Amino acid sequence: MTVWSLSFLTMPTETFFNLPAEKRDMICQAAIAEFAAHSFEQASINRIVANAGIAKGSFYQYFANKEDIFLYLLQLSGQAKLAYLEPILRNSGEYDFFALLRDLYVSGIQFAEKHPEYAEIGKKLMKSKGTPIYAAVMNASMPTADEFFVLLLENAIRRKEVRADIDVAMFAHLIAAMNALVIEYYCEHSASTHDGTMLATVERFIDFLKYGLAAPAA
Amino acid sequence: MTVWSLSFLTMPTETFFNLPAEKRDMICQAAIAEFAAHSFEQASINRIVANAGIAKGSFYQYFANKEDIFLYLLQLSGQAKLAYLEPILRNSGEYDFFALLRDLYVSGIQFAEKHPEYAEIGKKLMKSKGTPIYAAVMNASMPTADEFFVLLLENAIRRKEVRADIDVAMFAHLIAAMNALVIEYYCEHSASTHDGTMLATVERFIDFLKYGLAAPAA
DNA sequence: ATATCATATGACTCGCTGGTCACATGACTG
DNA sequence: CAGTCATGTGACCAGCGAGTCATATGATAT
Numbered sequence: 227m228t229v230w231s232l233s234f235l236t237m238p239t240e241t242f243f244n245l246p247a248e249k250r251d252m253i254c255q256a257a258i259a260e261f262a263a264h265s266f267e268q269a270s271i272n273r274i275v276a277n278a279g280i281a282k283g284s285f286y287q288y289f290a291n292k293e294d295i296f297l298y299l300l301q302l303s304g305q306a307k308l309a310y311l312e313p314i315l316r317n318s319g320e321y322d323f324f325a326l327l328r329d330l331y332v333s334g335i336q337f338a339e340k341h342p343e344y345a346e347i348g349k350k351l352m353k354s355k356g357t358p359i360y361a362a363v364m365n366a367s368m369p370t371a372d373e374f375f376v377l378l379l380e381n382a383i384r385r386k387e388v389r390a391d392i393d394v395a396m397f398a399h400l401i402a403a404m405n406a407l408v409i410e411y412y413c414e415h416s417a418s419t420h421d422g423t424m425l426a427t428v429e430r431f432i433d434f435l436k437y438g439l440a441a442p443a444a
Numbered sequence: 445m446t447v448w449s450l451s452f453l454t455m456p457t458e459t460f461f462n463l464p465a466e467k468r469d470m471i472c473q474a475a476i477a478e479f480a481a482h483s484f485e486q487a488s489i490n491r492i493v494a495n496a497g498i499a500k501g502s503f504y505q506y507f508a509n510k511e512d513i514f515l516y517l518l519q520l521s522g523q524a525k526l527a528y529l530e531p532i533l534r535n536s537g538e539y540d541f542f543a544l545l546r547d548l549y550v551s552g553i554q555f556a557e558k559h560p561e562y563a564e565i566g567k568k569l570m571k572s573k574g575t576p577i578y579a580a581v582m583n584a585s586m587p588t589a590d591e592f593f594v595l596l597l598e599n600a601i602r603r604k605e606v607r608a609d610i611d612v613a614m615f616a617h618l619i620a621a622m623n624a625l626v627i628e629y630y631c632e633h634s635a636s637t638h639d640g641t642m643l644a645t646v647e648r649f650i651d652f653l654k655y656g657l658a659a660p661a662a
Numbered sequence: 663a664t665a666t667c668a669t670a671t672g673a674c675t676c677g678c679t680g681g682t683c684a685c686a687t688g689a690c691t692g
Numbered sequence: 693c694a695g696t697c698a699t700g701t702g703a704c705c706a707g708c709g710a711g712t713c714a715t716a717t718g719a720t721a722t
Binding site (some may be wrong): 267336393395431436437441442 | 486505542571572575601604605606607608609610611613614615618622623625626630633645646648649652653654655656657658659660
């Protein structure tokens with residue numbers, strides 16, 4: 227659910243952008259596949275250049291180092307994700323909290339289905355809290371999903387859509403994390419499925435968030 | 445919340461158990477610290493032997509390889525955790541679902557506070573789904589927390605404590621994952637705290653699981 | 663004194679890593 | 693033709709990893 231800002235603290239070189247689009251794509255595709263398959267530390271520049279079909283020296287004419295290309299890919303990913311979220315965010319005033327949440331979840335799943343590699347990279351990043359690269363990413367002024375949900379929750383409490391006695395920071399964290407969990411679960415347990423099933427899954431999940439697990443009094 | 449079984453598919457050598465307990469402890473402590481600080485792949489046998497004050501060759505007289513010592517530590521961790529969970533599990537028939545859940549969460553937090561290194565190793569392992577070591581661990585017949593919560597949920601539904609229209613597998617997964625999230629959140633956001641606060645945090649969280657986030661009708 | 667045995671050791675192999683650099687290629691200029 | 697500039701290249705470097713092995717130590721038994 228994180229929405230990356232377009233920070234330009236690090237960037238590919240001019241040389242990279244002078245490249246024919248075809249070649250640039252080969253490099254990006256190879257790098258995306260590599261970072262989707264391996265953590266930042268485990269990812270190998272050697273494999274990226276091999277799969278991209280370029281020389282290692284060339285790679286270092288395009289990117290300063292491994293971190294540079296990784297942050298660039300996160301930027302691309304953020305832009306792609308923003309395209310999915312933008313319509314919802316634009317009209318966010320019109321929704322009640324749970325409806326908004328539902329649409330955010332649905333968009334999140336759609337994004338993950340359309341861009342599984344980006345989703346995988348994001349997932350791996352979220353799991354790497356505490357590593358140097360995670361700190362570097364946060365340093366690059368990437369706003370967190372937690373912060374976003376804090377705002378949403380505070381708003382919902384003000385509108386009396388959500389009970390006021392919750393620990394907002396903790397539930398923002400939980401909601402953000404559950405977003406990832408639900409997407410992951412959904413993607414793993416329904417390879418062949420149509421949107422109807424997906425919407426139903428999300429609806430039932432949102433219903434749980436709203437009313438809980440307890441059986442209604444008989 | 446996972447309860448490790450005591451599988452003996454791999455084990456330290458007899459030589460290891462002939463060692464004076466003091467030396468064995470040094471090695472385990474060094475290894476625990478290493479695997480708590482780094483993922484399985486990133487963890488370094490060189491650092492372990494350096495911190496344990498033994499020669500590398502000696503290490504390989506005690507353990508077959510990196511995986512061997514890792515699985516052994518998971519076994520130790522599982523035994524330690526079982527000690528916390530056993531009293532609850534023994535009387536599990538007497539609780540209602542949400543009370544049982546609460547006690548499981550509390551015990552989980554207490555375990556994490558008493559054995560932060562073990563908790564960290566478990567956390568890192570759960571985050572490494574998809575890697576070879578994760579597969580190896582699952583192969584070593586470690587029962588998952590998911591499976592455990594499936595049983596609990598099915599039971600609770602039969603007793604009409606939990607609504608029957610949920611996707612049991614998915615919520616088992618969510619509850620297991622949220623367990624880890626809540627423990628992590630609690631440990632990070634309350635360095636100086638007494639049990640009263642902790643119990644209150646868990647109670648409010650269980651209350652959310654029970655009744656949801658929606659504000660009660662005014 | 664000698665043989666046997668469990669244990670201890672660290673230099674070594676081999677493979678892979680991120681990153682560098684001297685040089686090659688080829689297009690465009692005067 | 694030579695000069696210049698952007699781009700391409702892969703051998704190379706230093707470092708670190710897991711795992712091996714010939715050798716050393718020292719205790720016990722004979």
